[in-house]
Amino acid sequence: MNYPLMRPRRLTVAEFRELEAQAPDDERWELINGVIYKSMAGGTRAHNAIVQNVTSALLVSLRRSGSPCRPYSENMRLDIEAAELSTLPDVVVTCAPVSDGAKAIDKPAAVIEVLSRSTSARDRTDKLEAYFTLASVRTIALIDQEAMLVVVHTRTEEGWLRSKLTDPSDRLEFAGVGASLALSEIYEEIAFDQTRPLIAGP
Numbered sequence: 001m002n003y004p005l006m007r008p009r010r011l012t013v014a015e016f017r018e019l020e021a022q023a024p025d026d027e028r029w030e031l032i033n034g035v036i037y038k039s040m041a042g043g044t045r046a047h048n049a050i051v052q053n054v055t056s057a058l059l060v061s062l063r064r065s066g067s068p069c070r071p072y073s074e075n076m077r078l079d080i081e082a083a084e085l086s087t088l089p090d091v092v093v094t095c096a097p098v099s100d101g102a103k104a105i106d107k108p109a110a111v112i113e114v115l116s117r118s119t120s121a122r123d124r125t126d127k128l129e130a131y132f133t134l135a136s137v138r139t140i141a142l143i144d145q146e147a148m149l150v151v152v153h154t155r156t157e158e159g160w161l162r163s164k165l166t167d168p169s170d171r172l173e174f175a176g177v178g179a180s181l182a183l184s185e186i187y188e189e190i191a192f193d194q195t196r197p198l199i200a201g202p
Contacts, residue, residue: 010034013079013086020086032126034084043116046145046190050114051090054143057185058093058174067178069095069109077104078111083130090114090143093177096136110139110174128153132160138175147192148183 011019016031023029029038051073058071071093079086091112094105111131113123123142131140132153140153150165154175165172168184 010084011036012084013081016086017079028088030088031084031086032122037122039118044145047114047116049188049190050143050145050186053186053188054091054112054181057181058091058179061179061181062177065178067095069093069177069179070098072098072105076102078108078131078134079104080130080133083133085127085130087127093174095177107136108134109136109177110141111137112141112143114143114145116145138177139173141172143186145190148187150183150186
C-alpha cells in the first residue's frame with residue numbers, strides 16, 4: 001500500500017528531506033508534487049528479483065565494456081526541486097562520479113521503475129514527467145512485473161521516443177551508457193499469471 005501523508009501545504013525537497021530523515025526504517029517515503037507518499041519497505045518476490053536481475057546484469061555489462069557508468073538500486077534518491085519531487089527509483093544509472101557518502105544521484109543517465117499496482121499510476125505520470133525534465137537522462141524504462149512488457153522512453157534529437165518491448169530476445173538499450181539487456185535477462189526466473197491485466201498498460 002502506498003498513500004499520501006496529509007499535510008497542510010506542499011513541501012519543498014529540502015523540507016521533505018528533513019522530515020524523511022525521521023522516517024521509520026520499515027517505511028519508504030517519496031515526495032511527489034510536494035506531497036509525501038509512504039509505503040512499506042520490501043515488495044513482491046517478482047519486484048525484488050527484477051530489480052536484482054537488472055542491477056546485476058547492468059553492472060556486469062558496464063564493467064565488461066569498460067564504461068564508467070554504474071547502476072544503483074532502490075536506496076539512492078533523485079531530487080528534482082522544480083517538480084517538488086524526491087524519489088527512490090528502483091534502479092538508476094549514472095556516469096558521473098558518486099561519493100561514498102552520497103544519498104542522491106545528481107546526474108542520472110537512466111532511470112528504471114518496476115511497476116506495482118499501488119504505484120503504477122504515479123510512476124507513469126507525475127514521476128515520468130519529472131524524469132523527462134532532467135537533462136542528463138537518456139533512457140527511462142517502466143518494467144511490468146506481471147507480464148513481459150517494458151515501456152521505454154529514449155531521448156532523441158527530436159524529443160522523447162516511446163517504444164514497447166515484449167519478446168524475450170528484445171533488448172533494452174541504454175542510450176549513452178554503453179549497455180543493453182535482453183528481456184530474458186530482466187525476467188529471469190519470473191513466472192507470469194496470464195489472466196491478470198498488464199500493469200504498464202497497452
